[in-house]
Amino acid sequence: MNKSVVATAMIIALASSSGAFAKAVTGTIKSVDKKGDSITLSDGTTFKLPEGIEAETLKAGEKVVVTYSTTAAGKLKVSDIHQAK
Template identity: 55%
Template sequence: MKTMATLTTVAALALMTAPVFAASASGVVKSVDPSHDSIRLTDGSAFTLAEGSEAEDFKPGTKVAITYVKKHGESIASAVKIMK
């Protein structure tokens, strides 16, 4: 019984500490929400900007490439690069 409890604990810890994988997206900025530091692309996807990034840096019509992670159902942008 003690072995089963140990295995269950190890399995639970492994799931809780699973690595978070970054994803990427690109598109054109449709709108900017400075009050929530977020941007929305023309395809409807929305991203909250990480600390240190300001929504005011991006204007509608700007092409961007975004690296992000999903956290609690929200897309958090770790990097946003303005494309030419």
């Protein structure tokens, strides 16, 4: 039993260090790149939008919540974006 507890702890530690968990950030859209399907927030963070989230539906000045994760290559992968309340 002790070995399984250690193995489980190692798996959890590895998963949490890889950035596999989703994070969320609230910010104001500074600019929208419709051709490149990306947005830049007022803090300078740029997010590439995935299929299914259209840049045309977003506007500069809009306050949004972006849910994302970090890939193994260090890129920000958006899973959801919606207007902040």
